[in-house]
Amino acid sequence: MTMGVVGPRVRAVALCALALAGGVGRARAEPAQSTPFEMMRALSILQDQIAAGNAIAQIGEVKMIGRMAARFASIDPVVWKDKRNARALILYLFGGGNAAALDGNIEKEQVAEGYGKLYEGAMAYALGDDAKARALLLPIDARAQPSGLGGHLALVQATLVTNTDRQKAMQLLDLARLLEPGTLVEEAALRKEMFLIGGAGDVDKFGLLARRYVHGFAKSIYAENFKQLEVKTAVEIAKGDTPASNAKLETLLNSVEKPDRRMIYLTVAQSAILEGRSNTARFAAAAAAKLSDKPDQEAARASVYLGASTLTGDDYDAGVKALRSVDPARLNDRDAALRASALEIATMIRSRASILDVADPAELAADKDGIQQIVSSAERALDAAEPLLQRSNP
DSSP: OOOOOOOHHHHHHHHHHHHHHTOHHHHHHHHHHOOHHHHHHHHHHHHHHHHTTOHHHHHHHHHHHHHHHHHHHHSOGGGGGSHHHHHHHHHHHHTTOOHHHHTTTSOGGGSOTTOHHHHHHHHHHHTTOHHHHHHHHTTSOGGGSOTTTHHHHHHHHHHHHTTTOHHHHHHHHHHHHHHSTTSHHHHHHHHHHHHHHTTTSOHHHHHHHHHHHHHHHTTOTTHHHHHHHHHHHHHHHHTTOSHHHHHHHHHHHTTSOHHHHHHHHHHHHHHHHHTTOHHHHHHHHHHHHHTOOSOSHHHHHHHHHHHHHSTTSTTHHHHHHHHHTSOGGGSOHHHHHHHHHHHHHHHHHHHHHHHTTOSSGGGGGGOHHHHHHHHHHHHHHHHHHHHHHTSOOO
16 A cells, blocks of 8 residues: 655644654654654644643643754754754744753754854743843844744744833734734733733723733633733722722723623722722722622622722711621631621721711711721721731632
């Protein structure tokens, strides 16, 4: 039986399957049969699977990187004169390849014409010599590189200038996304750029990038990092504790799916209460309450935060009512302790109002000595609950 010629793509998929399966016998035969660019194609397939949410592909990626290091270090140097293999070598180093295993085994003169500086820069980057990597890689135009290489180069360039030129880094990340849409390069560029924007940057662009991430990479194995970044950014914005910062927070979260939006508002409200930022606490708690359409634990948390944040304002009675409406059994220890402390503070405020014959507890704001006594008592109440209140978020 005569077998036809096996195409590079088919061979790459076969290598990918080997990496996923971890087949020992077949893996031994693979290095003698594959070329560097075929192996790199297989690695790229695995990486795109990681961006699509395949956790097994990440294990395969680690195995594949190890096999490629062994293969590249021992292969006949003449193969690097093939531009496809030279590009594969550079991509391997850009993508977290084992540079130490290759250091000293491949000289830049052995690499195809036009790729020597890229290889030297990629090796410096992979070995952690950022100064040398910047000198070699930053002058190179990523847009002039062949398809598949330019996006990776732009991502690496952005990483190299992040600490010195944030605006340039974001421009390069935009370029990386445009050159490599739908790949792990775009996924990483989105997360990096959103991190750089943060709470003090362009909220509209952050929201645009977040929508793109959710649309293209919601199942990525790194999606949890993206969600944590959203929470971190929201908390940073909320520290303003002003109507303007609240509006900015709302703009940021408008593009977030309802369950995640409620979770973020609850996190912001809880943080604001514990840090004494009543404006933001009330705003975030009210927003979370509006997003709660069933009496679950999250709705109970929203009621506690809303009640606790309104005690010292004009809605004292409404705050007490909200706190008392929640069965503490529906709360975790942290929020149950917060509710108990808030109710104790409410009792102190009412007691002080009674002593001073003040009809509205909110009028106590004019009584500085009285307020100071209440605050001192409240601090003691919160100190008693501190072990619970300082536990990690649920």
